Amino acid sequence: MNSDGTQFLHADVVGPVDGNDRTAVLLLHGFTGSTATMSNIAGPLSESRRVVAMDLPGHGRNGAAADVYHYGFDRTVNAVADTLGNLNAIPTHVVGYSMGGRIALALAIRHTDVVASLTLIGASPGLSNPIERSARRRSDDELANDLL
Template identity: 30%
Template sequence: MPSLRTTDGVDLHYEDVGEGTPMVFVHEYAGDHRAWEAQLRFFARRYRCIAFAARGYPPSAVPADPASYSQDRATDDIAEVIQKLNLAPAHVVGLSMGGFATLHLGLRYPHLARSLVAAGVGYGASPDKREQFWAETDATIARIRAEGMDKMANIYGHGPTRLIFEQKDPRGFAEFITQLAEHSTEGSALTMQGVQRQRPSLWDLREGFAKMTTPTLVIAGDEDDPTLEASIFLKRTIHSSALLVMPKCGHTMNLEDPDAFNRAVLEFVTHVDAGTWRNRIPASLSGGIIR
């Protein structure tokens, strides 16, 4: 299995398929590199596609040191994948935890990204939800350690923003739960503690987002309530961005509605590669309603 070693000595497994302009996929907390299979099969027909397993997610290494897990480290790992595989500049597509890291890549390593897709981003990001998010993550970490991911998968996977996935695609949802149950208990706990819980609020990054010029597509499911407000905030703050809200869709949008997700991302990157992706028209930000 192909892997690369980061500068801090962590081996990251990756899948590499297709030829053409590079496209890197960054998975969510409850997923891994396998969650992008429908995207690899679609985009590898015309792009070179890379999907990697984050640290803490076998077959990538599971460092035991809690200091090995952070938002900055997750962002650095994307950068190292791009640099070590000579992919720059790449289209970068991230979901949830991977979407947060993708946005941070745009802030810290804009030269490595041709475009950014931030899907399902916003859990715990609103200033008025921080305390609730910390309390829920602390409780989840404790339960993961006590019960193990083989048991916690069914509980975590049935969170409120994923129920519509089970309703419309029971087979796909069952596969999602099976893969989640295979995750490392220690890696899952450390990732939630170091990456999820400790990441800054998106609102704290407003100044940096306002300066971003990398083409950005923000995608939200309309039944993924924790991400809706944050997605609108990102659209209003990143002037090189557009917002897509997918109807009757929850958090795991690339699995729930892969065709609609793939087509939306394809249209976006096609515009970027053609040089026809435009920034927000300044006059549209006047604040006026009619004029």
């Protein structure tokens, strides 16, 4: 269980676990992705270091939560940190794509002890303009409804 009482996130862990002092790498997928999205990256990296590919809430093998409370941004960031701690993978190099990149950025800011380095792919810190942010939220809500 996480510190907030929810389950740890599903993670695929590959590569050397013992006898290798190289820092692990965490791979975080984008919206509608899963650990499978990162398999092409995980394979080569796992030859020399431990790689953790994590399914974010509502994605991959984490499945759908009964309560939208489990999908909150802050809860997701904390769940990633808690899951890494449970896997003894702290500190870690974090690679995040799109939504995973935004989560990775927040992880680096809020959990400085967790992140050894940060690589963001197709990610941004978000929209600062309230009108653009509102339009994006509506668009994201429509996409989410279409997916359900």
